Amino acid sequence: MNQTEIEKIARAYGLKNAIAYEGNASQGAIIAGLFAAGLEKSDLPKNMKLISQILKEINSKDIEEQKDEFEKYKKFIGHRQERDGLPELPEVDKKKGVITRFSPSPSGAMHIGHALTSSISYLFVKEYGGKMYLRIEDTNPENIFEPAYKLLEQDAAWLFENNFETVIQSERMELYYKYVDKFLKKDAVYVCTCQSEKFKELIDKMQTCPCRSLSSKENMSRWKKMLDPVSKKGYDEGEAVLRFKSDIKNKNPALRDFPLARINLSEHPLQKHKYKVWPLMNLAVTVDDIEMSVTHVIRAKEHRDNATRQKMMYVALGVEKKYPWTSYLGRINLKDMELSATQITKGVNEGKYSGWDDPALPTLAALRKKGYKPQAFHKFAERIGLSENDKTMDKKEFFQLLDSFNRD
Numbered sequence: 001m002n003q004t005e006i007e008k009i010a011r012a013y014g015l016k017n018a019i020a021y022e023g024n025a026s027q028g029a030i031i032a033g034l035f036a037a038g039l040e041k042s043d044l045p046k047n048m049k050l051i052s053q054i055l056k057e058i059n060s061k062d063i064e065e066q067k068d069e070f071e072k073y074k075k076f077i078g079h080r081q082e083r084d085g086l087p088e089l090p091e092v093d094k095k096k097g098v099i100t101r102f103s104p105s106p107s108g109a110m111h112i113g114h115a116l117t118s119s120i121s122y123l124f125v126k127e128y129g130g131k132m133y134l135r136i137e138d139t140n141p142e143n144i145f146e147p148a149y150k151l152l153e154q155d156a157a158w159l160f161e162n163n164f165e166t167v168i169q170s171e172r173m174e175l176y177y178k179y180v181d182k183f184l185k186k187d188a189v190y191v192c193t194c195q196s197e198k199f200k201e202l203i204d205k206m207q208t209c210p211c212r213s214l215s216s217k218e219n220m221s222r223w224k225k226m227l228d229p230v231s232k233k234g235y236d237e238g239e240a241v242l243r244f245k246s247d248i249k250n251k252n253p254a255l256r257d258f259p260l261a262r263i264n265l266s267e268h269p270l271q272k273h274k275y276k277v278w279p280l281m282n283l284a285v286t287v288d289d290i291e292m293s294v295t296h297v298i299r300a301k302e303h304r305d306n307a308t309r310q311k312m313m314y315v316a317l318g319v320e321k322k323y324p325w326t327s328y329l330g331r332i333n334l335k336d337m338e339l340s341a342t343q344i345t346k347g348v349n350e351g352k353y354s355g356w357d358d359p360a361l362p363t364l365a366a367l368r369k370k371g372y373k374p375q376a377f378h379k380f381a382e383r384i385g386l387s388e389n390d391k392t393m394d395k396k397e398f399f400q401l402l403d404s405f406n407r408d
């Protein structure tokens, strides 16, 4: 494909998409069109500038101009099967389909930000078959809002049309401990008792702390001390952390010997004081992704470092399962809307809102009550697609789009 062809095809698909979506084309639609027309994935980066230029141009026109222009370009829309919205997902096993998860922490009910990102995952499960998990990540005993467990399940039932399975991480603690044993046996982790500032100082200089060279026997006994009650001479909160042995010379300091588990004595709303050692996100996520045979993950782009950490852990364990295919999403900034679970909870508790379904809130519960259908969110998500670009929308723009999808 030469430059002129690429330009014409990009215009054709961009205009078609703009007309379908109230004058606003998405970059994903243009890229999907180019792929359908045979553009190689490897040729995409060098054409991104051209694509965004065309997109900008199209979106600056009003819909009548777009329609006129489309007449000139529609002949460049290919006859190959073209996909509207979401792109073809790679690495799908036809028998198993797509196994994926939406993993909120129980700090509040779902809001529209959650709904848009999780709908993308759900749509792939719907298309290819497989399984959708609602995985409630509650291994930090602090910062849990107990009613959220129920609220999240209700929201998921509505949004994922009852096609999902709930997993609560704090009910799987023995499993995480079992994996720590595996890591210990492979000498892939160590228990570090250094003061955190001291540790940071060393790691910033690409130097190891003394704990890293402990024998595996010593590590096992330290791990036992982490698990033992403080009253029986076990470590106290803040005295020890389990660390992963990564590459101490990794260019990114955040990827050097990162922590996997820590002691937290706060009471957990469900488990009370049953556990003392809690897995951190990277440990729990890795174990669960392996155990649930997750095949595809669509996550926010700020999780890129975590994906790298988790990949390292797959390798260290020597699991046969491949690390899930991963795609990153840009941030959707919704202006003039309160999307912080903490703030909403505070408002509900203080009586500022009548509840999670208060019509002033951008929660799913409130929008459900107003008569929105889950399919409106699915269409919205399709429209956003697998884009890594950040997007900013104000309330008016958001509801204009949502309303139009809800009418369809």
Ligand SMILES: [Zn+2]
Pocket: 191, 192, 193, 194, 199, 209, 210, 211, 212
């Ligand atoms: Zn140490």
